[in-house]
Amino acid sequence: MKSVVTRAVVLSLALVIPTAAALAQDDQVAQGENVFKKCKVCHQVGDGAANKVGPILNNLFGRVAGTEEGFKYSDAMVAKGQDGLIWTPEILVEYLEKPRDFVPGTKMAFAGLADIADREAVAAYLLTFSPDYVPAEGDAAMAEGDAATTEGDAASQ
């Protein structure tokens, strides 16, 4: 009898968990869209996006830093790319804490986002504009707490 109940609980959990994970991800993207309002002053994404004060952020992930065509970058950002900086969600989360510490000499005039949840959310939002991005083998999951969902997604690709 007990085992039947246990099995029923396990089964219902199995049905609930993927939905909860998907919802959590949607929430994060929505939060990221909100955070992106701070970036929108300078950056565009989506259909018809153009380079403005900052470069287009469509297809950001997988891009070598400082290489969006038609955008005039600082020497510092170009040098970062030449040194091998390729944008990934993880690196973006690091960069956005204090952009001018991460890329000394960048002309991105943005102090940074102190809250890691905001940085991860904006990375999750921007990921929806990088449809062709495939994380390289061995890339760290975006955050410890998100490891399960991020890895689950990677595995299903």
Ligand code: HEC
């Ligand atoms: C005040 C304008 C401004 C704001 C606000 C701003 N950026 Fe930028 N961003 C720039 C400029 C200018 C550059 C080019 C930097 C350089 O060449 O050194 C840049 C570069 C970048 C790059 C490098 C892209 C590439 O092609 O290598 C990323 C990524 C980025 N910004 C993300 C963001 C995100 C995310 C936000 C919001 C949290 C944001 N930026 C807010 C102006 C801005």
